[in-house]
Amino acid sequence: MYQDKFQVPYIKSFLISDPRYHYYPNFSDEETEAKKDLRVIFNIVNFSKTKSLYRDGMAPMVKSTSRPKWQRLPPKNVYYYRCPDHRKNYVMSFAFCFDREEDTYQFAYCYPYTYTRFQHYLDSLQKRNMDYFFREQLGQSVQQRQLDLLTITSPDNLREGAEQKVVFITGRVHPGETPSSFVCQGIIDFLISQHPIARVLREHLVFKIAPMLNPDGVYLGNYRCSLMGFDLNRHWLDPSPWAHPTLHGVKQLIIQMYNDPKTSLEFYIDIHAHSTMMNGFMYGNIFEDEERFQRQAVFPKLLCQNAEDFSYSSTSFNRDAVKAGTGRRFLGGLLDHSSYCYTLEVSFYSYIIGGTTAAVPYTEEAYMKLGRNVARTFLDYYRLNPMVEKVAIPMPRLRKGKPPSYKHPILRGPASNHPNGKGDKKSSVNHKDPSNSF
Numbered sequence: 001m002y003q004d005k006f007q008v009p010y011i012k013s014f015l016i017s018d019p020r021y022h023y024y025p026n027f028s029d030e031e032t033e034a035k036k037d038l039r040v041i042f043n044i045v046n047f048s049k050t051k052s053l054y055r056d057g058m059a060p061m062v063k064s065t066s067r068p069k070w071q072r073l074p075p076k077n078v079y080y081y082r083c084p085d086h087r088k089n090y091v092m093s094f095a096f097c098f099d100r101e102e103d104t105y106q107f108a109y110c111y112p113y114t115y116t117r118f119q120h121y122l123d124s125l126q127k128r129n130m131d132y133f134f135r136e137q138l139g140q141s142v143q144q145r146q147l148d149l150l151t152i153t154s155p156d157n158l159r160e161g162a163e164q165k166v167v168f169i170t171g172r173v174h175p176g177e178t179p180s181s182f183v184c185q186g187i188i189d190f191l192i193s194q195h196p197i198a199r200v201l202r203e204h205l206v207f208k209i210a211p212m213l214n215p216d217g218v219y220l221g222n223y224r225c226s227l228m229g230f231d232l233n234r235h236w237l238d239p240s241p242w243a244h245p246t247l248h249g250v251k252q253l254i255i256q257m258y259n260d261p262k263t264s265l266e267f268y269i270d271i272h273a274h275s276t277m278m279n280g281f282m283y284g285n286i287f288e289d290e291e292r293f294q295r296q297a298v299f300p301k302l303l304c305q306n307a308e309d310f311s312y313s314s315t316s317f318n319r320d321a322v323k324a325g326t327g328r329r330f331l332g333g334l335l336d337h338s339s340y341c342y343t344l345e346v347s348f349y350s351y352i353i354g355g356t357t358a359a360v361p362y363t364e365e366a367y368m369k370l371g372r373n374v375a376r377t378f379l380d381y382y383r384l385n386p387m388v389e390k391v392a393i394p395m396p397r398l399r400k401g402k403p404p405s406y407k408h409p410i411l412r413g414p415a416s417n418h419p420n421g422k423g424d425k426k427s428s429v430n431h432k433d434p435s436n437s438f
């Protein structure tokens with residue numbers, strides 16, 4: 001049926017060896033001899049998760065030479081369904097029309113944020129010679145990429161013998177979770193700005209930020225692992241200097257700060273992206289001490305007041321065995337009662353604003369805004385508001401106008417477009433089922 005309708009000349013499948021870990025989130029289609037109005041159905045195979053934001057309206061992203069801004073494909077052209085030909089793993093199919101012969105097209109799971117982009121960003125900050133921004137190389141990855149550590153604080157706080165209240169932030173331990181980098185960049189951009197809140201924060205706190213904990217994984221396009229196949233966020237208990245050098249470097253630094261009587265490590269926040277949940281939210285730890293447990297809820301509650309996309313109701317506190325070895329769990333056990341450790345998660349797709357049911361897809365700017373709101377929340381937490389002479393938050397300038405769009409063929413169902421012609425008839429894709437969110 002689809003062949004007839006769209007005259008699909010070939011169907012391209014991507015075979016992925018280990019569905020848990022390897023998924024290349026950004027691929028280009030240069031080898032396609034794109035004829036004008038060439039219609040293609042892509043089948044991306046071997047997804048292992050039953051739940052997926054693809055069922056809530058998420059769609060892959062596309063850009064092309066003449067339309068260089070990433071855009072989401074319309075969700076009506078996207079299907080996520082179980083397939084018996086791939087060990088009952090899931091397949092995501094989407095239809096696309098290559099409408100310009102001379103263009104090169106790229107597709108991605110989410111907005112890409114590469115190692116190279118990150119290095120250029122840090123280079124540009126360094127060139128500004130701000131006396132409250134410091135960049136150092138904390139270590140190197142297995143393939144000798146930089147583990148960057150940023151310190152943002154007023155120079156007074158770095159005087160010999162000065163006492164320091166430290167907020168430690170890390171990102172991209174899971175390399176496919178690109179929203180982590182946009183949130184992190186939002187935090188950094190805000191903290192180095194001339195905004196009155198940023199100035200007060202720099203005077204009172206020392207921000208230590210390692211925005212890219214897994215630079216090899218980011219460079220190689222891994223989804224969850226390091227070069228050597230480790231999920232680094234399960235190795236905090238005993239990171240090896242040769243197998244997990246970036247993690248080892250960060251852990252050494254945190255322990256060194258913990259042992260320094262002049263340093264009070266007050267917050268550790270590790271930024272991730274979530275593939276099945278909406279909104280931003282946090283994971284925290286469970287403590288026997290009820291008062292400590294309550295105090296831990298304060299920061300996410302304040303963040304919820306500052307960020308419309310952050311959900312306190314999705315925030316949870318746990319001690320699951322499967323999460324042992326994560327930065328949040330390990331440091332929550334190590335640090336004393338005055339420290340708080342969180343995982344900050346943000347949806348790969350969208351957020352729902354309170355009182356509505358409509359999902360608003362995240363943009364790069366919306367991810368960065370969440371970062372700015374995380375930074376601002378420290379002002380409320382430390383009750384530094386009276387220190388800000390004039391609280392006037394400049395609104396970001398939003399670009400007006402819609403980018404030029406792509407032509408989108410309509411994909412009506414997954415079954416008949418499978419390369420072997422045998423879709424999963426009993427798959428959970430059921431057009432008559434109103435509970436199905438396609």
Ligand SMILES: [Zn+2]
Binds near residue numbers: 174177272273
């Ligand atoms: Zn993650």
